[in-house]
Every structure is written in structure tokens, then in C-alpha cells.
Amino acid sequence: xxxxxxxxxxxPDAVAPERESSIESHGATLRLHEWGDPKxxxxxxxxxxxxHSRGFDLLAPRxxxxxxxxxxxxxxxxxxxxxxxxxxxxxxxxxxxxxRWIDEPVHLVGHSKGGGQVMNAxxxxxxxxxxxxxxxxxxxxxxGFFQRPGGPDLSRMxxxxxxxxxxxxxxxxxxxxxxxxxxxxxxxxxxxxxxNPMLEEPWLSYxxxxxxxxxxxxxxxxxxxxxxxxxxxxxxxxxIAPGWRKLRAPLLAVIGSEADTWGPLPEELLVGRLDNVxxxxxxxxxxxxxxxxxxxxxxxxxxxxxxxxx
Amino acid sequence: MQLLHGxxxxxxxxxxxxxxxxxxxxxxxxSNAEAWRRxxxxxxxxxxxxxxxxxxxxxxxxxxxxxxxxxxxADADLALxxxxxxxxLIGAGVGAYVALLMAGSRxxxxxxxxxxxxxxxxxxxxxxxxxxxxxxxxxxxxxxxEGFERFIEEESRSYGVGTDPLVAQCERDIRPLDYVxxxxxxxxxxxxxxxxxxASVAPDWWRCARDVGRAPExxxxxxxxxxxxxxxxxxxxxxxx
Numbered sequence: 001x002x003x004x005x006x007x008x009x010x011x012p013d014a015v016a017p018e019r020e021s022s023i024e025s026h027g028a029t030l031r032l033h034e035w036g037d038p039k040x041x042x043x044x045x046x047x048x049x050x051x052h053s054r055g056f057d058l059l060a061p062r063x064x065x066x067x068x069x070x071x072x073x074x075x076x077x078x079x080x081x082x083x084x085x086x087x088x089x090x091x092x093x094x095x096x097x098x099x100r101w102i103d104e105p106v107h108l109v110g111h112s113k114g115g116g117q118v119m120n121a122x123x124x125x126x127x128x129x130x131x132x133x134x135x136x137x138x139x140x141x142x143x144g145f146f147q148r149p150g151g152p153d154l155s156r157m158x159x160x161x162x163x164x165x166x167x168x169x170x171x172x173x174x175x176x177x178x179x180x181x182x183x184x185x186x187x188x189x190x191x192x193x194x195x196n197p198m199l200e201e202p203w204l205s206y207x208x209x210x211x212x213x214x215x216x217x218x219x220x221x222x223x224x225x226x227x228x229x230x231x232x233x234x235x236x237x238x239x240i241a242p243g244w245r246k247l248r249a250p251l252l253a254v255i256g257s258e259a260d261t262w263g264p265l266p267e268e269l270l271v272g273r274l275d276n277v278x279x280x281x282x283x284x285x286x287x288x289x290x291x292x293x294x295x296x297x298x299x300x301x302x303x304x305x306x307x308x309x310x
Numbered sequence: 311m312q313l314l315h316g317x318x319x320x321x322x323x324x325x326x327x328x329x330x331x332x333x334x335x336x337x338x339x340x341s342n343a344e345a346w347r348r349x350x351x352x353x354x355x356x357x358x359x360x361x362x363x364x365x366x367x368x369x370x371x372x373x374x375x376x377x378x379x380x381x382x383x384a385d386a387d388l389a390l391x392x393x394x395x396x397x398x399l400i401g402a403g404v405g406a407y408v409a410l411l412m413a414g415s416r417x418x419x420x421x422x423x424x425x426x427x428x429x430x431x432x433x434x435x436x437x438x439x440x441x442x443x444x445x446x447x448x449x450x451x452x453x454x455x456e457g458f459e460r461f462i463e464e465e466s467r468s469y470g471v472g473t474d475p476l477v478a479q480c481e482r483d484i485r486p487l488d489y490v491x492x493x494x495x496x497x498x499x500x501x502x503x504x505x506x507x508x509a510s511v512a513p514d515w516w517r518c519a520r521d522v523g524r525a526p527e528x529x530x531x532x533x534x535x536x537x538x539x540x541x542x543x544x545x546x547x548x549x550x551x
Contacts, residue, residue: 026374026476027374027375027476028373028374028375083374083376084315084316084318084364084372085364085372085374085378085381086374087376087378089376093458097455124454124455125455158495159488159489159492160495160496161415163383163414163415167416170387171387173316174314174315174316174388177317231378231380231381233483234484234485234489239440242438246444
């Protein structure tokens with residue numbers, strides 16, 4: 001890798017991880033970042049789609065006062081391996097494998113996609129999980145996230161026609177193995193700001209810097225462009241919540257108070273889904289949209305430390 | 311010839327070069343392009359191709375092991391793009407399921423498809439986990455990640471040399487009937503292997519596709535199969551013009 005043409009952006013509250021390690025999980029090497037006393041009770045952090053574990057640099061140091069915090073780069077994200085195909089199940093198996101590597105019961109905390117996945121991991125490995133926190137990862141609305149801006153109206157298509165649409169996109173994606181380079185980090189930051197207008201400076205530059213890499217052509221995301229092609233299958237959003245009936249660990253379900261690009265779900269739908277959880281607490285963090293732990297890290301940390309202690 | 315599915319090399323074998331309507335063979339789980347009966351080469355309307363799905367035969371493995379039938383479908387769709395001619399499909403086992411998905415999503419190019427028995431035909435059934443009793447799920451797929459790993463190890467024992475064991479996930483995937491129905495309705499007529507349902511129980515998706523598909527046929531043996539496919543392809547080509 002070339003020497004970076006710019007210094008790491010500074011953020012007054014961000015704390016880089018103290019340790020890093022790698023584990024193998026079903027053919028992929030996953031990068032783990034750690035904060036806190038290695039002998040403290042373990043707490044695992046799972047990030048969302050197109051994010052990476054350094055997005056926890058504001059929350060993790062606060063939790064590290066009481067916990068050994070282990071943040072996982074999901075396969076195809078951050079410094080973990082790019083894979084050739086991605087499924088929800090494989091991500092969940094990866095999280096269960098992290099708990100096996102830690103080898104004592106853990107607290108699981110996930111944001112967005114990671115929030116849904118920590119719930120599934122807790123269902124799959126009940127003896128390895130003590131408590132679960134889900135930060136606004138309660139799945140897409142029942143009509144899904146299928147509609148792409150500028151794309152054909154998928155709601156009028158049969159499943160088979162939607163599949164053809166997916167295959168058309170896949171033919172293009174199959175020939176594209178790299179993100180297009182951006183001239184500068186500032187351009188990447190601007191792009192991410194467009195997608196998530198509630199993320200602001202100086203955090204956004206810090207977050208994007210650690211999620212990107214510079215090569216001879218410019219700046220590119222570290223995440224695998226094949227993530228963007230997505231998959232296709234028979235999965236239905238209404239399958240999500242019934243799966244939570246198996247959850248034995250207590251759950252803290254957190255949303256932000258502000259409407260944002262990817263959440264929260266309409267309250268009625270969210271309540272209906274959470275009805276399937278046996279041991280439930282709910283919380284709303286004021287002044288946060290979807291990226292709760294980035295927008296209000298102190299309040300989020302206080303909330304978690306309170307929940308996890310009892 | 312080698313196709314590239316992202317970073318994975320996919321091998322498309324040309325078994326018989328010719329011009330015209332191609333026959334594309336999609337193998338069963340744990341098998342590969344070399345396992346096909348040679349009497350299928352009697353196809354006389356065009357070339358005969360056989361695909362190695364990812365993780366099988368001469369194709370590359372999927373790094374990270376996330377296999378599912380729609381991934382194989384995308385392998386097959388790249389083959390269709392390369393062949394660049396109308397096709398008929400013969401699929402066995404998981405290849406039969408992929409052939410159904412492909413016939414439904416590419417009805418203009420896929421003029422007929424035959425669905426044969428073989429490993430991976432059933433998948434994980436038609437119901438998602440929450441609709442199964444916990445004991446039923448555990449008996450089928452095992453408990454926890456250790457159960458998953460044991461499932462993969464046991465199922466993959468019978469696969470051909472060099473097959474990625476993780477393709478055994480295609481014996482666990484859910485094939486809901488409303489999903490299958492959509493492909494069966496949009497597809498040209500399908501030919502079903504007459505032996506399925508006699509020796510073993512026909513999977514729900516299979517019976518569903520036969521019930522809702524347009525004018526399904528049953529075939530016995532290779533010559534009968536090729537004859538029916540040729541007739542259906544002629545009719546589909548006529549309808550298309």
C-alpha cells in the first residue's frame with residue numbers, strides 16, 4: 001500500500017483500539033479490534049452494512065471501562081477478507097465463531113444489520129450469550145428495501161421478474177471487482193454524507209478514513225463492491241420477528257428519536273415484531289437517527305452500561 | 311471455456327459444438343459436468359454445454375463458503391449470456407431447482423427445461439425455521455453451529471472429489487411454495503423426471519411446480535426426454551415469433 005497522502009483525521013473523543021487479532025471462520029479471515037482489560041467480562045460489537053468496526057471508536061472506549069470490548073469487522077467489510085458471496089447466515093455463523101473464540105459467555109451488541117444478526121447469533125448459541133443489545137436493526141419494512149432509486153417498479157413484478165432484474169444487475173456486477181476510485185478522501189466523505197445526512201464532521205471524516213484505503217488511482221471503500229450487488233432468494237421480512245421467539249437472553253431494543261435514512265421502523269410495526277421477544281426492554285436515544293452510537297455515544301454508553309449491569 | 315463470476319472462475323464445458331438451439335446441462339449437488347450420460351449428446355438442434363457450478367468440478371470455490379441455489383443460478387445465467395442463443399435446460403438435483411428458477415426468470419431465452427432427480431433436489435423443505443417444531447428443525451439440521459458443521463461434514467461425504475463441502479448448504483435452503491409458483495407460472499412448459507416420487511418422496515416444491523406449471527410433461531429416460539424437449543422448444547420458438 002502507498003503511503004497515505006494525508007494524516008489521520010482527528011476526533012477529540014475517538015479512541016483507536018488497543019489490540020487487534022484475527023480469526024478464521026468458514027474460509028474467511030476476520031479482523032477483531034479490542035479495547036479494555038482482557039480479563040473483564042467480554043462484550044462483542046457488530047456493525048452494520050457498509051460500515052466497519054472503527055465506527056465504534058466513540059462507543060467502545062466508554063464501554064471498555066467495565067468490559068473487554070471486541071468489535072468485529074464483518075466479512076467483506078473493514079479489514080476482514082472479501083468473500084465471493086455473502087449470506088445472512090454466514091455473518092451469523094461468524095459472530096457465533098467469535099463467541100467460540102472468546103470462549104466464555106458474552107454480551108452481544110449490534111447496530112443495524114449487525115443488530116439483527118446478534119439476535120440471530122444469540123438464538124443459535126444461547127449458552128454463549130448473556131445479554132443482547134440491538135441498535136436500530138429490526139429489519140426492513142414488510143415490503144422490503146427492494147426498490148432501487150431510478151430502477152423499475154418492483155412492486156408490480158412477479159417474483160420471477162424481480163429475479164430477472166436481479167440477474168441483469170448481477171451480470172454487470174460479476175464483471176466489476178473494485179469500487180470506482182475517488183480523487184480525494186473529501187469526495188468519499190461527501191458521498192457518505194449524501195447517503196447519511198445526519199452523520200457530521202469531524203466524525204464523518206474520521207469514520208470514512210478508516211473505512212477507505214488509498215491506492216495509486218485514489219481513494220476507495222475497503223468494503224467489497226460485491227456486497228452492493230446483493231443476493232436474491234425467498235426470504236421475507238415477515239420471517240424476521242417469529243425467529244426471535246427462540247431468544248432466551250434479555251434484549252435491550254434501542255432506536256433513535258429522529259427519522260433517518262434507514263430507520264427507525266414505524267412504531268406499530270416495531271412493536272408487533274418485538275412482541276416475539278420474551279425478555280424485552282426498550283429505549284429511545286434523543287438526538288439520534290439511525291447511527292445512534294455515533295451521534296450520541298455518551299448517552300448510548302450510559303444506557304448500555306445501565307442495562308448490562310443488572 | 312472459463313467465465314468469471316466476480317472473482318470466481320466458472321467452467322462451461324462445450325461437449326458438442328454446433329450452431330442453433332443449445333442444450334445446457336446443470337448438474338446435481340456434489341457432481342460436475344463430467345458425470346452426464348453421453349446419450350444426451352444426441353441433442354441434434356444445436357450445441358451441448360455442461361456447466362460446473364461454483365465449488366464443483368473445474369470451477370473455483372466461493373471464498374467464505376456462502377453457497378445458495380440463487381448463486382448457482384447466477385453462474386448459469388452467465389453461461390446463458392455467453393452461449394448467446396436460445397437454450398433448453400436439463401437440470402438434476404439442485405440443478406433441477408436452478409433450472410426451474412432460470413426457466414421462470416428467463417422465459418424468452420429458455421424454451422424448455424427438464425427437471426431430473428439427484429442430490430440437492432429437496433433442499434431444506436418449503437417452510438422457514440419458525441414454522442417447524444424445534445425438534446423437527448433440530449432433527450433435520452442439527453443444533454447450533456456445531457450442528458451446522460456436522461451437517462456439512464455428513465452431507466458432503468458423498469460428494470465428488472474436489473467439491474467444496476460447504477455447497478451442502480443447498481440441502482438446507484428454504485424453497486417456499488409461493489416463490490416456486492411464480493417461477494413455474496412464468497416458465498415455458500417443464501418436463502419432469504418420471505422416477506421422482508416413486509423411489510423417494512417428491513419434494514413439495516417439485517409437486518408445486520408440476521401442479522401450477524403450464525402443461526407439464528413426464529419423461530422416462532434420455533431419448534424420451536430429448537424428444538419432448540425438442541417438441542416443446544419448437545412450440546416455444548413458434549409462440550415467440
